[in-house]
Amino acid sequence: MSDPMGFLLWVKGPGLNWALAIFALGMLVRIVEIFMLGRKTNYAEPKGGEWGPGFKTILTRSVADPGTFARAPFNVVVGWIWHIGFLITLLLFIPHIELFRGVLGIAWPGLPNPVVDAVTAITILALVATLVHRLQHPVKKRISTPEDYLVWTVTFLPLLTGYLAYHRLVNPYPLILGLHILSVNLFLVVFPFTKLTHVFTAFIARWYNGAIFGRKGVES
Amino acid sequence: MSELTLERGLNALRAEIDAPVAAFFSSCVHCGICATACPFCTETGDPKYTPILKLEPLRLVWESEFTLWGRIKSSLGLSRKVTDEMLAEWEELLYDSCSMCGRCSIVCPVGNDLQYMIRKTREGMVASGHAPEGLIGAAGRAIRTGSPMGLQWKTLDVQIKHVEGSTGLEVPVDKAGADYLVLLSSMEIINFPEYLEAITKIFDHAGVKWTLSTDCFEATNAGIQIGSKDIAAELVERVVSAATKLNVKNVISPECGHAYTAIRWEGPNLIGRSYPFRVFHIIEVLDDLRASGRLQTEGKETDRLSMHDPCNLARKSGVIQQQRNLMDLVAENFVDLKEHGKYQWCCGAGGGVSSNERAEPLKMAAFKRKKAQIEEVEPERMVTMCATCRTQLEEGLEEFNMDIPVVGLTEMIADHLVEKGPPRG
Numbered sequence: 001m002s003d004p005m006g007f008l009l010w011v012k013g014p015g016l017n018w019a020l021a022i023f024a025l026g027m028l029v030r031i032v033e034i035f036m037l038g039r040k041t042n043y044a045e046p047k048g049g050e051w052g053p054g055f056k057t058i059l060t061r062s063v064a065d066p067g068t069f070a071r072a073p074f075n076v077v078v079g080w081i082w083h084i085g086f087l088i089t090l091l092l093f094i095p096h097i098e099l100f101r102g103v104l105g106i107a108w109p110g111l112p113n114p115v116v117d118a119v120t121a122i123t124i125l126a127l128v129a130t131l132v133h134r135l136q137h138p139v140k141k142r143i144s145t146p147e148d149y150l151v152w153t154v155t156f157l158p159l160l161t162g163y164l165a166y167h168r169l170v171n172p173y174p175l176i177l178g179l180h181i182l183s184v185n186l187f188l189v190v191f192p193f194t195k196l197t198h199v200f201t202a203f204i205a206r207w208y209n210g211a212i213f214g215r216k217g218v219e220s
Numbered sequence: 221m222s223e224l225t226l227e228r229g230l231n232a233l234r235a236e237i238d239a240p241v242a243a244f245f246s247s248c249v250h251c252g253i254c255a256t257a258c259p260f261c262t263e264t265g266d267p268k269y270t271p272i273l274k275l276e277p278l279r280l281v282w283e284s285e286f287t288l289w290g291r292i293k294s295s296l297g298l299s300r301k302v303t304d305e306m307l308a309e310w311e312e313l314l315y316d317s318c319s320m321c322g323r324c325s326i327v328c329p330v331g332n333d334l335q336y337m338i339r340k341t342r343e344g345m346v347a348s349g350h351a352p353e354g355l356i357g358a359a360g361r362a363i364r365t366g367s368p369m370g371l372q373w374k375t376l377d378v379q380i381k382h383v384e385g386s387t388g389l390e391v392p393v394d395k396a397g398a399d400y401l402v403l404l405s406s407m408e409i410i411n412f413p414e415y416l417e418a419i420t421k422i423f424d425h426a427g428v429k430w431t432l433s434t435d436c437f438e439a440t441n442a443g444i445q446i447g448s449k450d451i452a453a454e455l456v457e458r459v460v461s462a463a464t465k466l467n468v469k470n471v472i473s474p475e476c477g478h479a480y481t482a483i484r485w486e487g488p489n490l491i492g493r494s495y496p497f498r499v500f501h502i503i504e505v506l507d508d509l510r511a512s513g514r515l516q517t518e519g520k521e522t523d524r525l526s527m528h529d530p531c532n533l534a535r536k537s538g539v540i541q542q543q544r545n546l547m548d549l550v551a552e553n554f555v556d557l558k559e560h561g562k563y564q565w566c567c568g569a570g571g572g573v574s575s576n577e578r579a580e581p582l583k584m585a586a587f588k589r590k591k592a593q594i595e596e597v598e599p600e601r602m603v604t605m606c607a608t609c610r611t612q613l614e615e616g617l618e619e620f621n622m623d624i625p626v627v628g629l630t631e632m633i634a635d636h637l638v639e640k641g642p643p644r645g
Contacts, residue, residue, distance in 0.1 A: 029288055034242040037286065043488035045498065047538055061331050064253075067559050068327045071256040079251070079329070139252040142267035148250050193289045198330055201246035206331030208240040213326070213333075216485060217538025218562055220326050 008178035011185060019185035026192025027200060034204060046215045053214020054207035061206045061220075074133055078126050085123030089116055089159065113166075120163050127156050147194050154190045157183035226304045229348020233281045233302075236340035242286060244337060245279050247330040248272055254324035254334060259566055259589035260317040260582060271324040271334045274313040277302045278341040307350045314338060314345055315352050316579035319586070321531035321566035335536075338571075342447025351446050354576040359442040359451050366458065368442040368575065369406040373434055376409055380432070383417045389424050391416070394466065395431035400505070401468040401497075402430050403439035403459065403483075405476040408607040415475055415607075418634035419502065425637045426514040428505075430472075436462035439473050441482035445572030452482070453490040459483060463497050470498045472505055475628050477532030477570060477606040484537060501533060502630055503605050507542035510549060517636040520552040526599035527556065527629075528590065528613060529564040530606035543605060543629055550636045551603075557593045565589045569612035587616035594624065605629045 064076045090096060094110035101107040110116075131152055134140045161180035163169075170176035190196065198205075213220035254271040255261040261269045283290035284299040293299045322335035345351055358368035365372060380391045392398065400423075408415050423430050436458045443452030463471050473480040480501045488494050500508075509515045527547060533539045540561040547554045559565060568586030573579050590613070594602065602617075602624055604610050613626045 026289075030246060033287055034239050034246060037237060037239040037242050039238050039240065040489065043492065043494045044485045045488075045494070057331060061329060064329070065327060065563055067563060068253060068256060071262075072253050075251055075253055137252065138265075139255040139261070139267040139270050140250065143250050143252060143270055143273055145250070195247075195249050198247040198249050201243050202330040204243040205240075205247040208243055209325065209328070209331035209333045212240065212336060216536065218535060220562070 004175040008174040011178050011181040019188040023188040047217030048214045050211035054211035057210025058206045082126035088119045154187045229344045232347035233344035244332040257323040257327045259586040263585045263588045269317045311350045319566045319573050320571035346448045352576040355446040358575040359446045362442040367406040367438045371406040392431040396466045398429045398431040400430040401463045401471045404474050405440045414631045418631040421634045426509045433462040439479035444482045456487040473501050475605045477530035481532045516638040518638045523600040524553045525551050528604040530609045535562045567609045567612040602626045
């Protein structure tokens with residue numbers, strides 16, 4: 001582990017395996033904890049269904065209503081940019097797809113490297129902007145906790161190290177690639193214990209929201 | 221405050237935590253968009269009123285006791301504990317600065333139903349002795365006298381006699397087997413007696429068999445506003461008992477927002493069983509009568525009218541198109557506020573805020589949002605269908621020297637009924 005190659009082999013081998021195990025087990029516990037609580041029987045005569053409206057809200061809540069967009073344009077626009085940017089760099093970068101092929105046995109077409117490179121740069125800038133916004137906006141500043149800054153950091157580091165590795169800006173290459181994978185491991189380990197859980201639970205939350213409103217005959 | 225009282229509050233919070241609550245708290249990313257949806261935030265500019273922050277006591281209990289990770293953190297002494305001091309500090313956030321309008325619930329990007337959780341958190345506040353005096357008084361009066369304002373049947377009886385005198389129609393009381401049991405709100409009886417006269421005329425016109433009940437005339441539920449299931453269930457049982465005794469098929473909630481959500485949505489769950497009758501808001505009943513051709517109207521209001529959707533009726537119960545159908549029937553110059561229906565803005569008085577005297581400055585601050593909306597479309601009059609909203613609109617518009625009268629939709633409909641010969645007497 002003292003040499004860069006040894007470090008790289010460890011982070012992409014045992015390190016990644018441990019991180020994936022903690023991520024998978026941790027998230028399984030979180031999801032089971034939610035559903036185990038259940039809901040009480042609802043005796044009120046429904047005006048509408050729950051399943052349909054629930055699934056509809058999973059989709060529709062991705063788009064802000066015009067009033068909210070006008071009142072929080074930064075949140076909406078920058079939020080969309082960095083979420084999509086993050087997904088593109090994660091899922092459509094060809095070396096990543098090769099990794100998925102190796103682990104999961106499935107693959108899909110990627111985007112040309114220069115495109116992913118540009119998207120990464122935009123995503124990095126957008127994430128920096130969200131940090132500045134969090135530090136300055138009165139509401140965000142007031143409701144932010146150390147966890148918010150931890151989550152920002154572990155989300156930012158894979159993008160930054162990936163960008164540095166791709167452009168060979170740190171030498172030797174195995175060191176920066178190792179740091180990139182280490183940052184991903186860190187992201188995976190932190191994931192189940194922080195608000196990163198929203199990646200999964202937001203779909204559950206939106207379903208419940210849509211179902212609760214839908215039962216009352218309101219499209220949420 | 222004793223340890224015991226705090227523990228009772230914490231137990232009440234524990235009892236409220238369910239799968240949706242866990243999913244909601246697991247999903248919050250602290251984006252702050254809920255603050256842009258809340259009139260108490262936008263109009264005071266104070267970030268402490270951010271809706272998700274108001275839920276911190278419930279969130280702490282959930283995290284430290286209902287998640288494995290939280291339990292580990294607590295056992296290491298790393299979690300903040302809910303204390304009596306904390307709950308005392310949160311009283312203003314959970315009551316004075318929240319009308320449970322649910323606007324945050326409909327815009328939260330991750331789908332958190334914050335209003336659902338505010339309602340739950342209030343259970344813990346009541347149990348731990350941290351509810352506002354004004355609401356404690358209203359809930360006590362509701363239990364003792366049947367009315368949160370301490371109003372008694374004899375007051376209503378005087379009004380009934382007055383209505384019978386002015387209309388020449390009978391106001392049916394305790395008529396077993398009627399199609400509809402009509403409930404009223406005390407605020408309506410005191411501030412807007414024209415409502416009773418209006419439904420008396422409309423139901424006579426449409427040939428609806430209805431009745432009032434001397435056992436129970438109050439539709440509102442102070443137990444739900446304060447957040448006490450025991451009180452709320454007792455008040456619902458009174459309605460169920462009166463409706464069952466008279467063997468009515470339907471119960472009509474008056475021009476009041478929360479009374480409708482209380483009886484329509486929470487009631488059956490409070491008493492743990494379905495009703496042997498159906499529940500409608502008066503506006504739903506009127507629109508049904510319209511659709512079936514039983515409302516014959518003549519003439520239209522000609523001035524520029526706009527409408528305030530009560531949160532409980534529109535966003536929280538899906539009654540949105542009905543009031544617009546009825547407006548079309550009697551108004552030729554109707555213009556909607558820009559954000560209306562499920563995206564409407566609260567008047568600032570709901571959720572018990574209007575019964576909580578100490579919240580008066582915040583209530584007026586929140587009204588500025590509605591005021592701005594009204595100024596955008598410049599109506600000559602406002603129409604609404606909730607006595608609390610109507611009172612707040614009247615007080616608010618007067619406070620800001622805006623000469624815009626507020627009318628109830630039901631009475632506006634009654635004003636346009638086609639005369640059908642000499643009244644029966």
